[in-house]
Amino acid sequence: MTLRELLIIERIMKGRGSGPKPSFSKYDLLKTLWLVYNLGPTGRKVLAETLHLGEGSVRTIIKYLQQASLVKKSGSGCELTGKGRVVAERIWRLLVKQIRLPKNTLVNGEYVYGILIRGSASKVRNGLEQRDAAVKVGANGATTIICRGEQLIIPPETEPPPEDWVRMAEMIYRKFEPQDRDVIIISGADNEAVAERAALAGSWTLLMDRQYRNI
Known part of the structure; x- marks a missing residue:
């Protein structure tokens, strides 16, 4: 949509x-x-x-x-x-939660920020588009997480998750309380404002159909 x-x-x-x-x-x-x-x-x-x-x-x-x-x-x-x-x-019916997170192994950066986007899992391919959008506005990187049932998954599933993924997934699930087909984008940067802006940039790729994204 x-x-x-x-x-x-x-x-x-x-x-x-x-x-x-x-x-x-x-x-x-x-x-x-x-x-x-x-x-x-x-x-x-x-x-x-x-x-x-x-x-x-x-x-x-x-x-x-x-x-x-x-x-x-x-x-x-x-x-x-x-x-x-x-x-x-x-807008905020879809961008449901925006949370400052502790520094972690999912992304590089002193500041970490996450946004939950309601029901947008079908728009995620491999997470690269969201990462690229975050990097474009100055982030060190971003990780896209999909909720499938009660399980959190980092696409593409062919790649192994981080070593401490079980602990990280529990923390993320507890903070965001996602529903099936929700997406969580987590960005990291060395500047707080950039980390937040980057999470919004990654979210934008899921909220806007490609042909309208840069009209």
């Missing part, structure tokens, strides 16, 4: 016109929606600190989201519009 809601974010970035490349990505727009959805009216300073971006970049992000009628300014900063709330709710 292609999320029409994610197409809105793709079009915001594509429609910004010519000029210098912004210091933020579509994943930062996605995270901004998530923050405002969860925190309610939010000021630029809080957004800048959480996104690890300058206030100028956050100001531009808010402007783009305003132009798409997803957020509006309020006395406390910015908040979701009715349309923005609908878009956010539909």
